[in-house]
């Protein structure tokens with residue numbers, strides 16, 4: 001093909017699209033905004049052998065999700081990740097470690113409610129979500145009040161929402177929203193994870209290691225879902 005300047009170019013295709021598609025035993029990849037019944041059925045089948053299911057939203061390069069899955073092989077760990085390369089690499093790394101209980105839905109995490117029944121998740125992890133810092137971009141934040149309601153609904157009683165970020169304003173805003181939700185109770189809270197009692201059980205993420213090396217403080221809370 002030739003462009004208007006007479007130079008040749010090829011149509012670029014993300015090589016990870018095909019790689020993701022080759023891993024149907026571990027990755028469900030959406031082609032449209034919403035899952036089809038077949039997508040939902042596929043995930044259901046993959047996680048059917050596990051009685052406990054945890055999710056991570058935006059696992060990125062996957063280090064945290066992989067470590068969780070390695071430590072607790074009797075539960076299923078499902079990451080919702082937008083990017084093809086990160087979805088594929090996470091599954092590839094997990095396979096190299098012989099991990100069989102990690103799956104990725106390559107899709108917007110806002111579709112989670114279409115995959116899971118209410119009260120079916122034991123825990124949801126959100127680590128260093130994109131902060132969309134500029135005022136007019138804040139509407140893009142994944143942890144907005146309506147999605148927090150969805151997460152609350154998907155969690156089983158005693159299930160938890162775990163949130164870590166370096167972004168203090170996003171942290172405080174989310175903490176305030178969650179603090180007002182009657183079925184959530186904050187049971188762990190720190191604005192300096194590495195100076196807190198929670199550091200011992202902490203599994204760092206790739207972004208966390210980067211922010212920590214820059215001297216940034218890590219904020220963390222865990223909210224538990226209460227019974228009626």
Ligand SMILES: C[S@@+](CC[C@H](N)C(=O)[O-])C[C@H]1O[C@@H](n2cnc3c(N)ncnc32)[C@H](O)[C@@H]1O
Pocket residue numbers: 057058059060061080081082083086107108109110127128129130142205206207208
């Ligand atoms: C800032 S990175 C953090 C990655 C990882 N959690 C960490 O701490 O190293 C945010 C990740 O979330 C993914 N992401 C952003 N919005 C998303 C969405 N709506 N649904 C699923 N993944 C999303 C991005 O592709 C990226 O991998």
